[in-house]
Amino acid sequence: MCVRLLQNGAGGxxxxxxxxxxxxxxxxxxxxLGHISARRKTPAAVVDPLVRAAFFKTQACxxxxxxxxxxxxxxxxxxxxxSIAQSYTAKRALGTMHTQHPGSLPREDHAPVxxxxxxxxxxxxxxxxxxxxxxxxxxxxxxxxxxxxxxDGQGKAxxxxxxxxxxxxxxxxxxxxxxxxxxxxxxxxxIAEMIHTASLVHDDVIDQADMRRxxxxxxxxxxxxxxxxxxxxxxxxxSQMIARLRNPDVTQVLSMVLTDLVQGEFMQLxxxxxxxxxFAHYLTKTxxxxxxxxxxxxxxxxxxxxADESIADVAFQYGRNVGLAFQLVDDLIDFISNTExxxxxxxxxxxxxxxxxxxxxxxxxxxxxxxxxxxxxxEPGDPERAFELVHKSNGLEQTRxxxxxxxMEATRLANSLAESPFQKALVTAADMIINRMK
Amino acid sequence: MSLGTKPIYCVSRAGxxxxxxxxxxQRNAPTVSVLVQGQSFFSTxxxxxxxxxxxxxxxxxxxxxxxxxxxxxxxxxxSLRWLLSDEIANIALHLRKLVGxxxxxxxxxxxxxxxxxxxxxxxxxxxLLVSKAAGHKLVDDIEIDKAAGVLHSQRALAEVTEMxxxxxxxxxxxxxxxxxxxxxxxxxxxxxxxxxxKIALLSGDYLLGNSCAELxxxxxxxxxxxxxxxxxxxxxxxxxxxxDKQNNPLPSPGLTEQDWTLRSVLSAGSLLxxxxxxxxxxxxxxxELQLRGYRFGQHLALAWQACLELEPFTSSAGADGQMPFSxxxxxxxxxxxxxxxxxxxINKGKENIEDVDYSKIHAAVMSGPGIPQTKELQRHxxxxxxxxxxxxxxxxxxxxxxxxxxxxxEI
Numbered sequence: 001m002c003v004r005l006l007q008n009g010a011g012g013x014x015x016x017x018x019x020x021x022x023x024x025x026x027x028x029x030x031x032x033l034g035h036i037s038a039r040r041k042t043p044a045a046v047v048d049p050l051v052r053a054a055f056f057k058t059q060a061c062x063x064x065x066x067x068x069x070x071x072x073x074x075x076x077x078x079x080x081x082x083s084i085a086q087s088y089t090a091k092r093a094l095g096t097m098h099t100q101h102p103g104s105l106p107r108e109d110h111a112p113v114x115x116x117x118x119x120x121x122x123x124x125x126x127x128x129x130x131x132x133x134x135x136x137x138x139x140x141x142x143x144x145x146x147x148x149x150x151x152d153g154q155g156k157a158x159x160x161x162x163x164x165x166x167x168x169x170x171x172x173x174x175x176x177x178x179x180x181x182x183x184x185x186x187x188x189x190x191i192a193e194m195i196h197t198a199s200l201v202h203d204d205v206i207d208q209a210d211m212r213r214x215x216x217x218x219x220x221x222x223x224x225x226x227x228x229x230x231x232x233x234x235x236x237x238x239s240q241m242i243a244r245l246r247n248p249d250v251t252q253v254l255s256m257v258l259t260d261l262v263q264g265e266f267m268q269l270x271x272x273x274x275x276x277x278x279f280a281h282y283l284t285k286t287x288x289x290x291x292x293x294x295x296x297x298x299x300x301x302x303x304x305x306x307a308d309e310s311i312a313d314v315a316f317q318y319g320r321n322v323g324l325a326f327q328l329v330d331d332l333i334d335f336i337s338n339t340e341x342x343x344x345x346x347x348x349x350x351x352x353x354x355x356x357x358x359x360x361x362x363x364x365x366x367x368x369x370x371x372x373x374x375x376x377x378x379e380p381g382d383p384e385r386a387f388e389l390v391h392k393s394n395g396l397e398q399t400r401x402x403x404x405x406x407x408m409e410a411t412r413l414a415n416s417l418a419e420s421p422f423q424k425a426l427v428t429a430a431d432m433i434i435n436r437m438k
Numbered sequence: 439m440s441l442g443t444k445p446i447y448c449v450s451r452a453g454x455x456x457x458x459x460x461x462x463x464q465r466n467a468p469t470v471s472v473l474v475q476g477q478s479f480f481s482t483x484x485x486x487x488x489x490x491x492x493x494x495x496x497x498x499x500x501x502x503x504x505x506x507x508x509x510x511x512x513x514x515x516x517s518l519r520w521l522l523s524d525e526i527a528n529i530a531l532h533l534r535k536l537v538g539x540x541x542x543x544x545x546x547x548x549x550x551x552x553x554x555x556x557x558x559x560x561x562x563x564x565x566l567l568v569s570k571a572a573g574h575k576l577v578d579d580i581e582i583d584k585a586a587g588v589l590h591s592q593r594a595l596a597e598v599t600e601m602x603x604x605x606x607x608x609x610x611x612x613x614x615x616x617x618x619x620x621x622x623x624x625x626x627x628x629x630x631x632x633x634x635x636k637i638a639l640l641s642g643d644y645l646l647g648n649s650c651a652e653l654x655x656x657x658x659x660x661x662x663x664x665x666x667x668x669x670x671x672x673x674x675x676x677x678x679x680x681x682d683k684q685n686n687p688l689p690s691p692g693l694t695e696q697d698w699t700l701r702s703v704l705s706a707g708s709l710l711x712x713x714x715x716x717x718x719x720x721x722x723x724x725x726e727l728q729l730r731g732y733r734f735g736q737h738l739a740l741a742w743q744a745c746l747e748l749e750p751f752t753s754s755a756g757a758d759g760q761m762p763f764s765x766x767x768x769x770x771x772x773x774x775x776x777x778x779x780x781x782x783x784i785n786k787g788k789e790n791i792e793d794v795d796y797s798k799i800h801a802a803v804m805s806g807p808g809i810p811q812t813k814e815l816q817r818h819x820x821x822x823x824x825x826x827x828x829x830x831x832x833x834x835x836x837x838x839x840x841x842x843x844x845x846x847x848e849i
Contacts (some may be wrong), residue, residue, distance in 0.1 A: 015591045061625060096509055138677070139679065140674055140677035143674060202643060203641055205612075206635070208632065223683065223685060224613070224635060225614055225676070225684070225685040226676070228609050229609055229673045229676045230541060233669075235646065236673060237666075239650055239669070242666075243659045243663035244663060245659070248654070250659035251654045251659060252655065252657070255723070257651070258650050258651065262525075262643045262644045263642065266525060269640075309746060
């Protein structure tokens, strides 16, 4: 198998990297790459076995509850994982107690690596960079103000963090670019955040949201037309940045994100599919609205780093699994958080007529949810009734279980890369998502 | 990174500079069809809204029909492929729910289907004609649509041009909903408007997202950058100058022809210019011809703009003041320059341009110097466009382009 891999290697650098790796531990490497190539053709968003497992698992996990599940889900997290989660919610605040030692640590050392701490320098100027890109692209003061409004540095920079982490992890894995982050890779990290923000801006116009990240939303401050056009403007600037990478393959990968985002929005408008198709519909929508951006931007950064198709697929699948887990946890939090912790009221999705994973799982046990889903919780009392039924069912537990499954898959993929602080931080990053739901 | 930006930026600034040197002045309205939406929606009494803004000219229609034959039918992006796409079916489904409301999106859609030929859909046609007029260099045989004499990639670009333009129109057709806009009793209208906005926003995003994907498939980074910068320019155009609560443009004292040119270049000239430049880039032509294409597209768009802005004052339907017009259209701007006292009337529209007495402005334009000056402006840009055409070899496509310019009149 090693021989076959060498023949398939994209370029000289890749071959050297693989050779180096092979010396270190050929058996392990081959085993790892073996399952990667087997996974290569997995379609982006189908109902995977994980979902079936979540349905199947209903009884088992409901009784034994979270203790056993979390043990399987986060084997690599040291007891101090909660402190990382804390620093995560505190938005990259300094003061994590774990110091990262440069150089590779022994495999047995499971000390978690805080990605935000690790990438402090990479992420420091990222919002300023995006604001500058937007500002130099127009002479209109108001357009500058609106388009940079959400780039105030208060966001978590979750997508740039993932992109840079994956870029660095793969640069180390391939042993290229002296372990440095390429300017083009950093650019993709910014592009991912800008595409995400443009979609937030448009979402806020559609939902008429009043608040975003603890401050008035853009449409609450400026008129809808201007805000919509400002969203288009952000997209056009991101698109120019994509073009300046001068890499048609990467351009195609990133342009997929845009079509996925819109198709996801359209899927969210209608829910007329049958009960059997509903979960698949939900997952496809989730992939398109959330996971496509992480999956494709991570794929793009490693392509720019010179990775071959199999590594690009590891990056893609890691991003996809992390993205799906992220959204599942988001959907779960909508049912369990109160307004203080989230900064927005719970039950947003139900009030917006959306049936997310907890509801879809719950209607296995309570079929009376079906008509409510069909009428998009429109009748008075529907959201409250659905909320109650979800809490009575195993819906929340099953959602947690599914999110953990995606997390484990992401962890497995991250562990298929050569060991480095960045590779370890990829594992932590996946765990941080899961830790939000505790 | 900034090095990469420079050339394109220069092109666009050079274009503006070039246009800024011209001697004529005015104000732009996005297109007549947009005006129909904007004004009719808020007028309760206006008869203007019942009239179609586009006045079909026999010469124009003939010139367009002839030209379409040259590049092969169809040039419209409302082709079979589009009508059969899932998302379009989805949009149509949601549009049906809006029927009966007066959300401007319905009018945008109607104008797209009915009047496409006279306004935006001709843009793709222009791009194809420029492609054919210039021919192509060093391109693989398999890439060529033999019957039409253009590359498949150029046809795709023409489609992208129309998608970008339509996306912008649809997004500009959103309704600004603000507190106190509807009385509390009118929950139904509020609901219609909110839903209409949602569909308009998504439809525009759909078109924009697909243009990006189509462009990416052409695998030409310079082209992607060029067209993305055109999208940027159109967005910027929506922020130029004073606006009422619905973002309709208002003139302010001291406006000059440069202001009209800036606005028109941003919201129209840039896209057509860059599309013409881009199609020549795809065909492997050199920088010089590409820039010629850019200038041609821009001048043509401005001539077109001036021509459309004249119609409410010169066409048979417009002469009696029955057609809507923009307060920042060239004839109005010239009239205001001549008689600034008219600002007293204009300023009534600061909240809502519907509060302006349009018949008063119309009468002032009819008796002032605005019409001849706008005609002069149109003639200037039409002549510049024809001049640029001379840089192309003589052929049927070039002939068709000049026919279209002549069909606009005032030459």
